[in-house]
Amino acid sequence: MDMKYMKRALELAKKGIGYTNPNPLVGAVIVKNDRVIGEGYHEKYGSHHAEVNAFQNAAEDVAGATMYVSLEPCSHFGKTPPCANAIVEKGIKKVIIGLKDPNPLVAGKGIEILRSNGIEVVTGVLEEEGRKLNEIFLKYITTKLPFCILKTAMTLDGKIATHTGDSKWITNEMSREFVHQLRHRVSGIMVGIGTILADDPMLNTRLKNGEGSDPHRIVVDSKARLPLEARILSMQSNANTILATTEHADKEKIKLLEEKGVEVIITPLVNGKVDLKTLMRELGERKIDSVLLEGGGSLNYSALEAGIIDKVYSFIAPKIIGGSEAKTPVEGKGMAYIKDAIQLHDIEIQNFDQDILIEGYLGRER
Numbered sequence: 001m002d003m004k005y006m007k008r009a010l011e012l013a014k015k016g017i018g019y020t021n022p023n024p025l026v027g028a029v030i031v032k033n034d035r036v037i038g039e040g041y042h043e044k045y046g047s048h049h050a051e052v053n054a055f056q057n058a059a060e061d062v063a064g065a066t067m068y069v070s071l072e073p074c075s076h077f078g079k080t081p082p083c084a085n086a087i088v089e090k091g092i093k094k095v096i097i098g099l100k101d102p103n104p105l106v107a108g109k110g111i112e113i114l115r116s117n118g119i120e121v122v123t124g125v126l127e128e129e130g131r132k133l134n135e136i137f138l139k140y141i142t143t144k145l146p147f148c149i150l151k152t153a154m155t156l157d158g159k160i161a162t163h164t165g166d167s168k169w170i171t172n173e174m175s176r177e178f179v180h181q182l183r184h185r186v187s188g189i190m191v192g193i194g195t196i197l198a199d200d201p202m203l204n205t206r207l208k209n210g211e212g213s214d215p216h217r218i219v220v221d222s223k224a225r226l227p228l229e230a231r232i233l234s235m236q237s238n239a240n241t242i243l244a245t246t247e248h249a250d251k252e253k254i255k256l257l258e259e260k261g262v263e264v265i266i267t268p269l270v271n272g273k274v275d276l277k278t279l280m281r282e283l284g285e286r287k288i289d290s291v292l293l294e295g296g297g298s299l300n301y302s303a304l305e306a307g308i309i310d311k312v313y314s315f316i317a318p319k320i321i322g323g324s325e326a327k328t329p330v331e332g333k334g335m336a337y338i339k340d341a342i343q344l345h346d347i348e349i350q351n352f353d354q355d356i357l358i359e360g361y362l363g364r365e366r
Contacts, residue, residue: 005029005036005068006098006125010133012041012050013070018184018205018213019044022289024071024101024137028054030092032065049074051083055090063091070130072101072123075109084113094120099130103141136186139310140289145280147290148308149186150300151179152329153315160297163323165198171315174352179294180205182313184212186290188242188283192299193221202231203294204239214239216288220274220299224249226257233260244279248272276306301332304342309362312344316356 012027020042028050030038037060040053048056051073055062073083073095087095095114100123101107114121131138136147153170154160161167169176183189183205195201196219205212214237219226224245226233232241242263245254254264265282267275283291293303303309314329335341344360351357 001034002068002096002122002125005031006070006096007129008036008039009050009068009070009098010126010129012039013133016042016044021045021187022137022140022287024134024141026050026069026071028070029068030054030058030062030065031068032060032062037065038062049083052086055086064093066094066096067092068096068098068125070098070126071134072097072099072106072108073110073114074101074103075106075113082110082113084110087114088117088119092119094122096125097121097123098126099124099134102138135311136290140284144284146188146283146288147310148280148293148303149182149291149311149313150293150303150309151182151313151315152300153179153317154329155317155319155321157320157322158328159321159323159326160329161327162321163325165327167199170319171317171355172353175315175317175355175357177208178352178357180207180212182292183215186215186292187288188216188218188291190218190220190291190293190295190299192295193219193223193225194296194298195294196221196226196230196232200231202235204235204237215292217241218244218279218283218291220244220276220279220295222246222248222269222273224253224257226262228256228260233257233262242283244274244282246274270306273302276303276308280308297328297331300330301334304330304362305332311361312359314358315352316358318354 009027009029013025016025023042023045026049027041029036038054038058040050040057042050051069067087073087075082075084111121139147155170189203203217204214216239217232221243222245226243240263242265243257244265244267246267246269258264265279267278346361348359
């Protein structure tokens with residue numbers, strides 16, 4: 001029964017995807033006499049947390065009930081009061097927690113408040129499911145660095161475009177819909193200036209239901225070649241355009257871009273290019289907790305080389321293009337030996353009609 005109700009809490013938490021960043025995704029279920037009497041989830045950043053929403057939605061008095069919550073209740077005053085205190089005040093007798101909160105401001109303090117007030121606490125129910133759901137939050141809250149996802153889409157023979165540069169479309173409509181769901185989930189989408197010059201993309205979220213939040217648009221452009229007429233500079237969106245550049249950029253061009261509302265980050269040079277590690281720190285300071293990298297082969301290789309990638313989504317379409325000059329997902333210098341190849345782990349595979357998606361993680365195994 002604990003797993004059943006925790007699964008429901010996780011399902012509720014997913015409703016907040018794309019709206020809570022940089023806060024976690026949290027769901028809560030209140031059960032009394034084997035009946036669900038209240039449910040809630042964290043709906044958007046700055047609003048009530050899941051536990052409070054569950055109390056407000058309760059159909060009857062919650063005193064003596066059990067609460068299932070996917071993440072440890074908070075114990076500090078932020079934009080809202082501590083949820084742990086609210087649980088005590090409402091007379092909840094038992095709390096089942098999926099995942100302990102690694103936030104230094106919480107980190108077991110919420111559990112301590114509950115237990116010190118005589119509330120029974122059980123932890124670790126569907127913990128791995130909760131960890132994956134909040135993988136963005138877990139990295140950001142402990143490092144202040146964005147969780148960085150590399151997304152690629154290629155043909156069966158490893159091409160991202162033909163030798164003429166044509167790339168519409170490698171993958172099918174189902175795959176592209178999934179990518180827009182990813183865009184909705186993250187805080188930022190990053191491309192290189194080459195992608196802007198070649199495709200003039202909008203870099204926004206376009207879901208079939210018309211909903212979805214736009215990520216901040218981040219352009220890696222060491223010489224500030226971003227055209228003033230680029231579509232990303234004239235869009236109606238709540239998200240900003242951020243230019244990551246270097247001291248090699250023309251100062252007058254930077255001024256013109258800033259006048260069009262572009263936020264400019266100037267990083268040190270690394271091999272004559274933008275320092276991606278510095279850029280990640282700067283983005284983290286701006287509360288951008290996650291970045292979807294949809295770059296070309298050069299930027300993708302630089303990101304892998306810099307060690308900023310946490311996760312990879314690689315789409316493979318059953319098409320063959322051929323051509324020695326057709327571009328590939330990762331270019332750059334590359335590895336000299338197979339033993340040095342970057343290895344993914346915790347692999348999952350999905351099908352989107354005839355397309356295949358391989359999902360995996362970099363770094364140490366989870």
